[in-house]
Amino acid sequence: GEDVEQSLFLSVREGDSSVINCTYTDSSSTYLYWYKQEPGAGLQLLTYIFSNMDMKQDQRLTVLLNKKDKHLSLRIADTQTGDSAIYFCAESDASGGSYIPTFGRGTSLIVHP
Amino acid sequence: DGGITQSPKYLFRKEGQNVTLSCEQNLNHDAMYWYRQDPGQGLRLIYYSQIVNDFQKGDIAEGYSVSREKKESFPLTVTSAQKNPTAFYLCASSDGRGNANTGELFFGEGSRLTVL
Numbered sequence: 001g002e003d004v005e006q007s008l009f010l011s012v013r014e015g016d017s018s019v020i021n022c023t024y025t026d027s028s029s030t031y032l033y034w035y036k037q038e039p040g041a042g043l044q045l046l047t048y049i050f051s052n053m054d055m056k057q058d059q060r061l062t063v064l065l066n067k068k069d070k071h072l073s074l075r076i077a078d079t080q081t082g083d084s085a086i087y088f089c090a091e092s093d094a095s096g097g098s099y100i101p102t103f104g105r106g107t108s109l110i111v112h113p
Numbered sequence: 114d115g116g117i118t119q120s121p122k123y124l125f126r127k128e129g130q131n132v133t134l135s136c137e138q139n140l141n142h143d144a145m146y147w148y149r150q151d152p153g154q155g156l157r158l159i160y161y162s163q164i165v166n167d168f169q170k171g172d173i174a175e176g177y178s179v180s181r182e183k184k185e186s187f188p189l190t191v192t193s194a195q196k197n198p199t200a201f202y203l204c205a206s207s208d209g210r211g212n213a214n215t216g217e218l219f220f221g222e223g224s225r226l227t228v229l
Contacts, residue, residue: 008153031215033216033217035218040222040223040225041222042117042203042205042221042223043156043203043205044220045217045218048216088155088156094216099144099207099214099215100146100161101218103148105153105154105155
């Protein structure tokens with residue numbers, strides 16, 4: 001089956017930029033997503049990028065997509081302690097009419113003062 | 114407010130007992146999903162339903178059962194056949210219609226099941 005890989009932990013200092021990386025195997029991916037999970041809660045969509053885009057920026061968030069290398073990254077500028085959470089990369093292939101996403105294992109972002 | 118409600122938030126069960134987790138949505142979404150989350154393993158799909166009265170097995174369906182009798186509701190039963198049921202269970206829904214669909218999933222707050 002399709003696979004999504006991401007590192008498990010990232011630690012940054014408050015005010016620095018965070019970069020979370022993800023690789024995927026599905027060459028037919030239509031959408032790629034970043035979800036955020038606060039402790040003990042469900043996931044919320046942070047941002048997504050369509051597969052024919054290279055970059056998407058939304059306030060402090062920048063998503064970069066390298067389709068050739070099947071690599072996705074999420075950059076958070078001026079990281080704050082409130083950004084501490086688990087970040088999940090996910091991809092979906094809509095070619096068959098279904099959008100069921102495949103999730104990575106999640107990257108725990110720890111922001112320290 | 115529209116959203117997804119899961120209950121109970123915490124549940125304790127003795128070995129050998131079945132337990133049912135509730136998931137209700139008022140977003141008028143066609144598709145609903147159940148995921149299991151274990152530390153360091155991310156989300157694994159248990160069952161999904163793309164329309165009322167129809168559902169499909171996901172990657173780890175063994176020991177679980179679901180029903181989809183109403184559009185708003187997608188309960189998950191963890192049976193005694195599930196060998197390691199202690200986990201965090203997440204329900205989600207999505208709107209599968211229209212060109213504006215991006216496949217975004219809307220998640221509930223989760224139910225934590227502990228088997229004693």
